[in-house]
Amino acid sequence: MLQENRKTVNSEWYTTICLPEVFEEISKNDRQCRNIFHHDIASYHTSAETTRFLNGQNIELMGHQPYSLDLAPNDFSSFPTVKNKSHGQRFPSREEAVDAFKMHVFEIS
Structure with missing residues (x-):
């Protein structure tokens, strides 16, 4: 996701702006669905702030093995x-x- 004015993405922006927008879009489609996120090992995905935020939203995280082509086919x-x-x-x-x-x-x- 692109941050306005080409600033670096960090966990503060990710948890206060990006994820709330994502959750709003998801809730428009189905409020009863089970949400599982697949994050890679980017620092803003793995930060304590992001983990606390996602736990507070009852979001499950699918693990990501570093350098695994099988688990991240979209990247390639x-x-x-x-x-x-x-x-x-x-x-x-x-x-x-x-x-x-x-x-x-x-x-x-």
Whole structure:
């Protein structure tokens, strides 16, 4: 996820801005669903602040083994494809960027 003004993503931004937006979108679709997050080993994913926040939201975390191609296939197939298709494009709003991302993801077989 891109942070406005190209600032570095940290656990404070992740837990106060990013995740609440994600949870709001998830709750629009299904309030009764079981949410399991798959985080990699990025520092803002593994920080104590993020862990406390997710525990408070009753979110399950799926473990991530470092350097495992089997557990992170999107890093090596889907995301580079989307990145290549989006290369050089500029989006006037976050919503338009998300819509373009979704369109490219759904094109992947």
